[in-house]
Amino acid sequence: MTGPTPASCIPLIIRDARVIVTCPGRNFVTLKIETDQGVYGIGDATLNGRELSVASYLTDHVVPVLIGRDAHRIEDIWQYLYRGAYWRRGPVTMTAIAAVDTALWDIKGKAAGLPLYQLLGGRSREGVLVYGHANGADIEHTVETVGRYREAGYRAIRAQSGVPGVKGAYGVGSGAGKIYEPADTALPQETLWSTPAYLRHAPKLFEAIRVAHGEEIELLHDVHHRLTPIEAARLGKALEEYRLFWMEDATPAENQEAFRLIRQHTTTPLAVGEIFNSIHDCRTLIQEQLIDFIRTTVVHAGGITHLRRIADLAGLYQVRTGSHGATDLSPVCMGAALHFDTWVPNFGIQEYMAHAPETDEVFPHDYRFEDGYLKVGDTPGHGVDIDESLATKYPYNPKQLPVARLEDGTLWNW
Numbered sequence: 001m002t003g004p005t006p007a008s009c010i011p012l013i014i015r016d017a018r019v020i021v022t023c024p025g026r027n028f029v030t031l032k033i034e035t036d037q038g039v040y041g042i043g044d045a046t047l048n049g050r051e052l053s054v055a056s057y058l059t060d061h062v063v064p065v066l067i068g069r070d071a072h073r074i075e076d077i078w079q080y081l082y083r084g085a086y087w088r089r090g091p092v093t094m095t096a097i098a099a100v101d102t103a104l105w106d107i108k109g110k111a112a113g114l115p116l117y118q119l120l121g122g123r124s125r126e127g128v129l130v131y132g133h134a135n136g137a138d139i140e141h142t143v144e145t146v147g148r149y150r151e152a153g154y155r156a157i158r159a160q161s162g163v164p165g166v167k168g169a170y171g172v173g174s175g176a177g178k179i180y181e182p183a184d185t186a187l188p189q190e191t192l193w194s195t196p197a198y199l200r201h202a203p204k205l206f207e208a209i210r211v212a213h214g215e216e217i218e219l220l221h222d223v224h225h226r227l228t229p230i231e232a233a234r235l236g237k238a239l240e241e242y243r244l245f246w247m248e249d250a251t252p253a254e255n256q257e258a259f260r261l262i263r264q265h266t267t268t269p270l271a272v273g274e275i276f277n278s279i280h281d282c283r284t285l286i287q288e289q290l291i292d293f294i295r296t297t298v299v300h301a302g303g304i305t306h307l308r309r310i311a312d313l314a315g316l317y318q319v320r321t322g323s324h325g326a327t328d329l330s331p332v333c334m335g336a337a338l339h340f341d342t343w344v345p346n347f348g349i350q351e352y353m354a355h356a357p358e359t360d361e362v363f364p365h366d367y368r369f370e371d372g373y374l375k376v377g378d379t380p381g382h383g384v385d386i387d388e389s390l391a392t393k394y395p396y397n398p399k400q401l402p403v404a405r406l407e408d409g410t411l412w413n414w
């Protein structure tokens with residue numbers, strides 16, 4: 001016996017999709033998908049420093065094939081955009097797919113009257129543990145900044161500091177409250193890097209933080225791809241006594257096997273993957289248990305649909321999630337990520353940098369910080385919206401990520 005089709009299963013035909021580029025504090029690209037039933041969804045499509053490439057990919061190649069499709073068919077649309085495109089993977093393609101996927105999950109949640117985490121399988125935890133960024137011009141300044149984060153309630157803190165003799169070391173703001181990337185220049189700013197100076201300095205930073213703040217606080221550190229595998233192994237070993245939660249992006253991971261060498265030498269937990277966009281970028285790292293945390297994000301790794309596959313693979317090997325969550329991702333990505341984090345069984349931690357007040361005004365949301373955790377609301381969908389008229393007041397402002405050179409002028413990894 002068949003009854004009438006439930007309202008939540010009636011096709012929601014996509015009648016319009018458009019890209020909104022805005023700069024309320026920094027540049028964000030947002031995809032808005034509208035259906036014939038009036039239900040709409042939004043997805044983050046921001047690729048820091050390459051914003052307009054994704055905007056063009058969406059407008060020129062993706063939006064035309066979305067019109068007329070049933071927004072409920074998330075999996076089929078994902079496969080169409082991934083498998084159906086001859087040119088697969090890559091940050092631009094996967095960010096564009098992520099934007100569509102996130103918007104479709106938002107629509108499905110709204111149509112069902114359920115918050116996204118409920119669609120994924122329900123709540124696995126009450127709150128999402130987050131880590132904040134303590135950056136300082138020198139060790140003393142970073143120690144002090146860690147104290148401010150502790151006072152604000154953070155239980156986990158990433159610590160970075162300026163390195164003596166290295167102008168523009170990674171992770172150090174250009175002033176109080178200022179972001180440390182991208183540069184306010186039309187062309188990429190050139191920064192200097194010295195591996196020997198950094199390797200001498202980093203253990204002193206964590207020694208000072210432990211002396212000042214004790215054992216309880218979780219500490220993280222981002223190496224930002226600056227070391228070779230053996231240098232990374234040496235640093236991991238030197239940091240063991242300070243019990244880091246993780247050492248991030250110790251060496252570039254195009255060659256996933258390089259992490260075997262680091263792993264052989266240190267028990268400092270390893271995190272990698274914020275620039276990955278596919279499960280294939282981390283397959284060896286996960287299957288050989290060469291890392292402890294996978295940092296892929298909703299926006300750069302093909303949306304909720306693909307991130308779930310990565311997390312499920314990782315779960316088989318006791319690798320936990322630790323998604324990228326700096327302010328180069330819009331609140332739309334953060335909202336979706338928090339629903340994902342609320343559900344995913346092998347959750348580790350979530351990066352969190354509070355957005356500028358003008359960003360939060362353009363992207364109203366229902367997630368909130370409480371006692372070291374972010375908590376999602378129960379608004380149907382991912383709980384983040386965009387104020388389009390306010391967004392038009394902040395036109396796109398082209399910016400560039402910096403590049404790095406060694407002291408002799410050799411180009412290095414930024």
Ligand SMILES: [Mg+2]
Binds near residue numbers: 222224248249274
């Ligand atoms: Mg990082």
